[in-house]
Amino acid sequence: MQAGRNKLFLTLHNKPVLAYTAGAFQKSPLVDGILVVAKDGELEQIQQMLPQNVYDKIIGYTIGGKERQDSVLCGLKALPAEYDRVMIHDGARPFVTEELIAALMGQLTPECGTIAAVPAKDTVKRVDESGFVQQTLKRSELWNIQTPQCFYTAAILECYLRGEQEGFVATDDASLAEQYGLAVKTVPAYYENIKLTTPEDLDVAEVFLKRLNLV
Numbered sequence: 001m002q003a004g005r006n007k008l009f010l011t012l013h014n015k016p017v018l019a020y021t022a023g024a025f026q027k028s029p030l031v032d033g034i035l036v037v038a039k040d041g042e043l044e045q046i047q048q049m050l051p052q053n054v055y056d057k058i059i060g061y062t063i064g065g066k067e068r069q070d071s072v073l074c075g076l077k078a079l080p081a082e083y084d085r086v087m088i089h090d091g092a093r094p095f096v097t098e099e100l101i102a103a104l105m106g107q108l109t110p111e112c113g114t115i116a117a118v119p120a121k122d123t124v125k126r127v128d129e130s131g132f133v134q135q136t137l138k139r140s141e142l143w144n145i146q147t148p149q150c151f152y153t154a155a156i157l158e159c160y161l162r163g164e165q166e167g168f169v170a171t172d173d174a175s176l177a178e179q180y181g182l183a184v185k186t187v188p189a190y191y192e193n194i195k196l197t198t199p200e201d202l203d204v205a206e207v208f209l210k211r212l213n214l215v
Contacts, residue, residue: 006039006042007092007196007197008021008046008091008092009045009049010196010202012094012202012205012206012209013206013209013215016049017091017092017094017196018046018049018050018091018094019049019050020094020095020214021089021090021091021092021093021094021096022034022036022050022055022058022091023055024094024095024096024097024098024101025057025087025089025096025101026055026056026057027098028098028101028102030098030101030102030105031057031087031101032057032083033057033058033059033080033083034055034057034058034059035058035059035060035061035062035075035078035079036050036058036060036061036062037061037062037063037064037071037072037074037075037078038061038062038063038064039063039064040063040064043061043063046061047061059080060078062074062075062078067169069160069163069169069170069176072088072160072173073160073161073164075088076153076156076157076160077157079153083153084152084153084154085105085108085150085151085152085153086150086151086152086153086156087101087104087105087148087149087150088147088148088149088150088151088156088173089147089148089149090147090195092195092196092197093146093147093193093194093195093196094196094205095192095193095194095205095208095209095212095214096116096147096148096193097190097193097212100116100148100187100189100190100193101148103187103188104116104148104150104187105150107185107187108150108151108152109152110152110155111155111182111183112182112183112184112185113149113150113151113152113155113156113173113174113177113182113183113184113185114149114150114151114184114185114186114187115145115146115147115148115149115150115172115173115174115184115185115186115187116145116146116147116148116149116186116187116189116193117143117144117145117146117186117187117188117189118143118144118146118188118189118190118191118193119139119140119142119143119144120139120142120143120144122139123136123137123139124136124137124139124142125137143186145172145174145186146189146193146195147172147173147195149172149173149174151173151177151182155177155182156173156176156177156182158180159176159177159179159180159182160176162180163176163179163180192208192211192212194208
């Protein structure tokens, strides 16, 4: 993001990015609790940004790890036992909607997780180390994966613990589920559910705020 600080602290319409993200789950009647996983050294700032007297569904804050996978595991370990289902979401995706949360929860089973996804728009090619095309992949079978990613807590925690034990590194929660035999189903999402990554994304986010009636 080249912002000199955590992108979650950047503002859209004078409101921090993270506040939009947390607010989406705070408003959802399907969400009973929110556990915030924070970077070491930023916990106090995030607690001030997301105070429990405003976000009363927050059940706790915990320090994450070096990588995303480590942080999710920290969150899963800190989650109280009564929360038998969990939605894992990136703080930098502020445009999750109630409809998406409901769709993910509605198709979740103990044997099969659900993940937000959109069809790939571009042609994707497999290339070798020298840049030569080896194969053109069938676009109709390709989806871009987003978050939330939703699982029964015990099932995805087992996958994370096995990944930690075996040193398996995954790019998302579903990859760990796939590795250890847990089925995963894509749930159609929407292209506005972007992860804020580059400075250009902030300009796009302003448009999406209005399109999704968030301002």
